[in-house]
Amino acid sequence: MPTMSTLLWTKCWLLLVAFSWGHVPPSRGHVPPSRGYLPPSRGHLPPSRGHLPPHDQVARVARFIAHRCDWTSMATISSHKPVVGQPFSNVFSVSDGPWGSGSGSGVPYMYLTRMEISVQDLEVSPQASLSMSLAQTGYCRQHGIDPQSPLCAHIILSGSVLEVNGTEAEFAKKALFSRHPEMMDWPSDHNWFFAKFNITQVWVLDYFGGVKTVSPDEYFQASPNRKHH
Amino acid sequence: MPTMSTLLWTKCWLLLVAFSWGHVPPSRGHVPPSRGYLPPSRGHLPPSRGHLPPHDQVARVARFIAHRCDWTSMATISSHKPVVGQPFSNVFSVSDGPWGSGSGSGVPYMYLTRMEISVQDLEVSPQASLSMSLAQTGYCRQHGIDPQSPLCAHIILSGSVLEVNGTEAEFAKKALFSRHPEMMDWPSDHNWFFAKFNITQVWVLDYFGGVKTVSPDEYFQASPNRKHH
Numbered sequence: 354m355p356t357m358s359t360l361l362w363t364k365c366w367l368l369l370v371a372f373s374w375g376h377v378p379p380s381r382g383h384v385p386p387s388r389g390y391l392p393p394s395r396g397h398l399p400p401s402r403g404h405l406p407p408h409d410q411v412a413r414v415a416r417f418i419a420h421r422c423d424w425t426s427m428a429t430i431s432s433h434k435p436v437v438g439q440p441f442s443n444v445f446s447v448s449d450g451p452w453g454s455g456s457g458s459g460v461p462y463m464y465l466t467r468m469e470i471s472v473q474d475l476e477v478s479p480q481a482s483l484s485m486s487l488a489q490t491g492y493c494r495q496h497g498i499d500p501q502s503p504l505c506a507h508i509i510l511s512g513s514v515l516e517v518n519g520t521e522a523e524f525a526k527k528a529l530f531s532r533h534p535e536m537m538d539w540p541s542d543h544n545w546f547f548a549k550f551n552i553t554q555v556w557v558l559d560y561f562g563g564v565k566t567v568s569p570d571e572y573f574q575a576s577p578n579r580k581h582h
Numbered sequence: 583m584p585t586m587s588t589l590l591w592t593k594c595w596l597l598l599v600a601f602s603w604g605h606v607p608p609s610r611g612h613v614p615p616s617r618g619y620l621p622p623s624r625g626h627l628p629p630s631r632g633h634l635p636p637h638d639q640v641a642r643v644a645r646f647i648a649h650r651c652d653w654t655s656m657a658t659i660s661s662h663k664p665v666v667g668q669p670f671s672n673v674f675s676v677s678d679g680p681w682g683s684g685s686g687s688g689v690p691y692m693y694l695t696r697m698e699i700s701v702q703d704l705e706v707s708p709q710a711s712l713s714m715s716l717a718q719t720g721y722c723r724q725h726g727i728d729p730q731s732p733l734c735a736h737i738i739l740s741g742s743v744l745e746v747n748g749t750e751a752e753f754a755k756k757a758l759f760s761r762h763p764e765m766m767d768w769p770s771d772h773n774w775f776f777a778k779f780n781i782t783q784v785w786v787l788d789y790f791g792g793v794k795t796v797s798p799d800e801y802f803q804a805s806p807n808r809k810h811h
Contacts, residue, residue, distance in 0.1 A: 424729035425671075440659055442671060501674050536728065553664075
């Protein structure tokens with residue numbers, strides 16, 4: 354798509370690769386392990402990370418999933434030909450807080466560049482939707498639950514993406530870089546910025562009986578790790 | 583949301599559970615293993631499933647990912663309050679062909695019910711977008727690649743969802759039920775039907791340099807497992 358973006362991204366990565374790893378861009382299967390992605394199944398994940406709350410404690414389930422997932426599929430309204438006005442699904446890393454810092458903030462933070470195709474969509478139409486599923490973790494697989502089953506708990510967040518600054522950007526940086534250390538090395542002239550997903554509605558599919566909704570207030574008041582009465 | 587759906591889904595599953603497993607609905611962590619989800623990492627996956635094609639063979643990469651992923655995030659334009667007209671991201675199981683049958687058809691087949699919230703969106707506005715990422719498989723994790731990195735190859739399909747019938751529905755059934763055997767037991771009065779994603783454009787993010795596009799013709803002519811010259 355954008356030629357400038359293409360050139361810059363290529364150039365920067367080539368330079369980065371040349372400097373950091375002393376050779377041409379990594380071939381498939383030889384991606385250098387330094388500062389690699391630290392997925393929940395290893396690395397920084399504390400041994401006790403809690404359990405999926407009971408399905409009827411819907412807000413807690415939502416907070417659990419939001420903290421547990423480190424990437425999301427974001428739906429936007431496309432601003433790009435030939436699909437202008439059509440929905441567009443894309444993949445982004447997220448973090449609502451560092452591992453080991455408790456239960457997370459519930460706010461999905463993102464690290465974005467305006468060179469990115471979906472971020473360009475957001476500049477035209479800021480409304481978006483994030484889906485996160487325990488299918489992304491080992492949970493559904495381990496329990497033999499199909500990704501489309503309501504028992505393979507997943508959430509959908511409606512809202513919009515907002516740039517954050519100041520102390521909130523500091524928190525976003527800590528939340529993201531601790532779980533996605535590779536971000537520290539992403540090409541600086543892409544003008545990365547920190548953003549948050551500003552939630553207006555939470556949809557939860559965690560059991561039989563159809564989708565349930567949770568208000569932002571209920572969502573933020575809930576704690577995935579402690580019981581509420 | 584829909585009360586009928588809620589009641590039916592609950593009732594049917596309770597009945598199914600009562601008959602199949604002889605007790606009340608499974609509590610978390612005790613989901614019966616019978617006919618469970620068979621993810622790519624075990625079960626029906628043949629030992630040699632090929633390797634991710636070189637990044638510059640973009641159509642082959644797209645076909646590899648489409649065959650490798652057994653679920654997708656679908657973006658629709660919501661038809662539900664309070665987000666009518668906004669993008670909506672949700673999770674669905676897919677299959678473009680059974681494991682072990684070669685390289686797949688490239689057509690993402692789905693098993694849907696009109697009780698489902700995103701399927702209801704499609705009845706108002708059939709255009710949709712699917713994203714599939716190697717972050718869903720072990721690939722990115724094993725190679726220490728961040729889910730948002732272009733090296734964590736992912737594709738976005740633009741198009742629409744169409745019901746299929748006849749021999750195509752037979753193929754869809756084989757493709758889906760072989761990889762998602764749990765579907766066989768889903769409540770029959772939900773009026774499940776087979777559908778395909780009718781691709782109009784393929785977007786590929788598999789390397790530095792920005793998103794690349796592939797036409798449906800290029801996509802369907804490519805084979806993920808054999809080289810094209």
